Amino acid sequence: NGGPNDAKNLRVKLVVLGSSGVGKSCIVLRFVRGQFDPTSKVTVGASFLSQTIALQDSTTVKFEIWDTAGQERYAALAPLYYRGAAVAIVVYDITNPESFAKAQYWIKELRKHGSPEIVMALVGNKADLHEKREVPVQDGIDCAEKNGMFFIETSAKTSDNINQLFEEIAKRLPRPDS
């Protein structure tokens, strides 16, 4: 067996949405390369990376990750990115309430224009900056619950909860009939 999307080997398109500067590219690089580079340049256009993880039941999930910068400035382009996406990660920065408001905008967009089966995660990043926190954890929890999303706080800097984020998403993916 072993086709690209048999019951044991899934391949999924994942898009990352959220305001500029919340740490989208850092989350992706931490997950894919295990690195954090505080001086990395702003993403131009869309960069594309992939990473495969194995779950306990020996299923593998290959994430094809679209880390979009264009959507930050040109919201009209966003549907081009999330078309066909099986997963959307919506990221905000826990020190930045505006980025949380923007996350709620992206959730609405996804529910209007995304695939009905899309798995959505709400991510409060920069959890290491807890002394500068302005978005209470409970606000993230409530927003995610209201929208049927998975919620987690992460730090791309310390790598806290980064692998957990992708593992939890993988577990929530609809499986093709086996």
Ligand code: GDP
């Ligand atoms: P993007 O515009 O959403 O892709 O954001 P970037 O990934 O380029 O990150 C923006 C800035 O936030 C950079 O200066 C990163 O070093 C910083 N950053 C990203 N993630 C974290 C984090 O978890 N903690 C802290 N303290 N800084 C972070």
Ligand code: MG
């Ligand atoms: Mg970026």
